[in-house]
Amino acid sequence: MWYDRDYEAKLIIRSKLNYFWLINQKLDAKRRNLFRSNCFRYWLDLLYFEHEPHLIDYMVRKQHRVDDSHYDMPFIYYLDGHTLHFGRPEFCLMTGLRFGSVSFEVYTSSDLKFRERVFPDKQWLIVTNLDLIGVLEDEERFWRLSDEDAIRISLLLVLEVIFMGRLLTCQVDDTLMRLVENLDTWNAFPWGEHIWTHLYDQLHNVMDNHTDKHLLGLKKNPTSKPTYTLGGFVFAFQIWILETFESCERWCTKNRNVTPRAIAWSRKSIFKRSDRSSLFTKDSTTRLDLRPNAIEYECSWWIDSQFFFQKYVPRATVTFNYTLVDAYLNRLAKELKRVAESLKVNSTQCRPSNGLTTKRLKDRVMAEMNGKLLKLEIIIQCCKNIMISPEKLDIETHFPNTRYEFCESLNKVYRKLITLPDSDEELSQEYLIQEELRLALAKEVRLQIEHEKVMREENLTRQEEAKRLRLEEENMLKLEEEKKQNRIAFFNSEHYQRYLASEYLIQEELRLALAEEVRLQIEHEKVMREENLKRQEEAKRLRLEEENMLKLEEEKKQNRIAFFNSEHYQRYLASVHPSKRRNYLQPVSESNNAKWVWQRIKKHDPNVNDPAIAELLTRVQPWVEDLSRWFHSVENVWLTDEIEVFLGQPSYTQACKFPWSDDYTVDRILMD
Known part of the structure; x- marks a missing residue:
């Protein structure tokens, strides 16, 4: 139904975490190392670039209303038997940002050297976050900047668009541009307190401020989906939820060796609206009080912030003196808006004469208001002229030019003002109504007293809890001081x-x-x-x-x-060459038999008497020089040790072959 407070609403988060990835991509190795030397150095390692709107929306609905007396105190959340608190210490553990006293008075008036260098075309104009994005996206212009100015652009973009969650069309304050000129001062500034203050104002009674408007919209159109927007660094609030509920590891994973804690988480799956019943249950294991681990306890940002937390006095709430004049102006603005909507003219008819339409609308509004004032003046004047209260005013006598319908409307208003109950029944009915109002008022007062009593008890509980935590903190500080003294004594020992x-x-x-x-x-x-x-x-x-x-x-x-x-x-x-050669052997073909060869050799050379030699001579081939050898030149004598190496091999064989011939097999012993 339209009055159900557990309605579905769409949450829009202005903070853009993906700009961390963009800055990391635009900076080279040198500028990236320079950025890591500043106070926002951890955030270049961020792996979790998505918000979980359903998770955040469910948690802000469980926020206990913060009245003026508890303003700037930690938020309290009631979830199915679990009481959780989210304040400055938790925000410090999530972000690793330093807390301290915030003051911009020193940087309200001085030369804007940074704007003159980076934005010379905007000397008398405002610089917006969109201009910072433009410099970062323009690679040629971005690389022409000095390394320090490139880091200043990145720091301003991280602060304004991500941590503060401002729109891209918002102006970059001149105070910030004066502050970023000195990077050492920028790094020493307590950005944790500055960012937390803005986030606190965004989360402060956020659903109470939007519920009535959402329910009215659902009453008019049940199919509509209400929407509300959150600025500030809501991602730290989301990480606090993940740190509080141990079962969140189903959707996200954490590297416990990384600080601060917001950098240690990475996403496994999307948290849906249907997953709320699985996470927020009575049996869920929660960490009611988040404490720093050993690594975080030694960090400088936590040590400096602890001194600030102990001495900090909560801020006073911002109050407005709502006078009768403000009420009249507010009602007048609503009346003008209602009349303007009732007299709204079609846009196609307004285009030719926009000024005429505006004038006509103003005349109608003024005429209606003058009519109401005229009625009131006439009634007052008639009451002055007559001492008794007749049932009907004689308006025609005093104002003869008035119409009959107008006189009747004035008499109706007058009768409502002067008519009193005459009968006993009407008097008793009036008495019963007054008695019911008195009882309702008494009941409301009793409930208010009970509520104040509960709040006092809750405040006492909070004070006792704060006292206990303060004692624990003091004990821890004493232990740390003892450890420090022991460490100093150990370092000074012999x-x-x-x-x-x-x-x-x-x-x-x-x-x-x-x-x-x-x-x-x-x-x-x-x-x-x-x-x-x-x-x-x-x-x-x-x-x-x-x-x-x-x-x-x-x-x-x-x-x-x-x-x-x-x-x-x-x-x-010519003188030494013989005219005819004799007694030389010619090669014979293999088809010649040994007998024929023997006879031919015997005929030509009678000195050859061995038939075996004649048989061997049949296999003699014409000699052809091997020119593929590296020592193929026949004009030089090349001496090698191949024969000595071959003959000097350690293996012993009875017979071997010379490497230059395949015909004769000789005995090694004979060669020795």
Whole structure:
């Protein structure tokens, strides 16, 4: 039904976490390292870029209403038997941002050097978050900036768009541009308190401020879906929910070695509206009081924030003096809005004469208001002229120009003002109504007293809990102070000094050994360079000698060719060459039998008497020079050790073959 408070609403979150990824992509390695040296350094490692609207919407519905007396105190949430609180310490653990006293007074007036360098075309104009995005997206312009200005652009974008959750069309305050000029001052500024204050104002009674409007909209149109918007760094509130409920690991995973805690979470699956019944149950295991671990306890941002938490005094609520004038102006604005909607003209008719339509609308509104004032003035004047209260005013006598219908309407208003109950029944009915009103008022007062009593008891419980936590904190601080004193005593002890001296001697020996190793390495490199130079010179000398030998060989070859082609050498060859060659063997084909060969050899050479030799001579092939060898030149004598290597093999065989012949098999013993 339309009055059901557990209606479904759409939550819109202004903070854009994906700009962390964009900044990480736009910065190179050098600028990324420079960004990591600033106060927002952890957030470049963020892996969880999505909000969970259903998770956040369910939690804000369970927020206990914060009245003016408890303003700026931690939020209290009631969930099926679990009482949770979310305040400054929890926000500090989630974000790792430092808390402290916030003051911008020093940066309200000075030169805007940053704007003059980065936005020279906006000297007398405002700079918006969209302008920061434009510089980041324009790669050429972004790389022309100095590394420090690029980091300043990134820091302003992270603060305004992500942490504060402002729109891209919002103006970047000149105070922030003066503050970011000095990066050391920017890093020392207590951004945790600044961001938390804005988030607190966004979450403060958020559903109470929107429920009536949502229910009225659902009453008019049950199929509509109400919508509301949250600014600020809502992601820290979401991480606090994940840290509080242990069963959240079904949708998200956490790396427990990473700080701050918002960086340690990553998403496994989307949290749907139907998953709320699985997470928020009475049996769910919750961490009611989140405490820092050993790593977080030693962090500087937590130590500095603890001093601020102990001395902090809550802010006073922002109140408005709502006078009768404000009430009149508010009702007048509503009346003007209602009349404007009733007299709204079609947009197609308004286009030609927009000014005429506006004037006509104003005239109608003023005429209606003047009519109401005129009625009131007439009634007052008639009451002054007559001392008794007749049933009907004689308006025509005093105002003869008025119409009859107008007079009747005035008389109706007058009768409502002066008519009193006459009969006993009417009097008793009036008495009963007054008695019911009195009882209802008494009941309301009693409920108010009971509510105040419950609130006082709750405040006492909170104070006792705060006192207990403060005592625990003091005990922890005492233990830490004792640990610190013990640590200092240990560092000043004699055996620790001896240990440091021995460590120093060991380090000195290692340093000397390393220096000796470096010296030997340098000497070795020097020797290697000298050897390389000698080798290069030797190779150069051998190359020159080889070139000279090749030149000499080429000259000898040319001289030999010239000698063989000379005329006197040809005459010498002609004089010593026989006219007819005799007594030489010619190769025979394999088809010749040994007998025929023997007879032919016997005929030509009567000195050959062995038929076996004649048979072997039949297999003699004409000799062909093997030019594929690397020493194929027959004009030079090449000496190799192949025969010595072959004969010097350790294996012993009775018979072997020469590598240059496949015909004869000889005995190794015979060769020895």
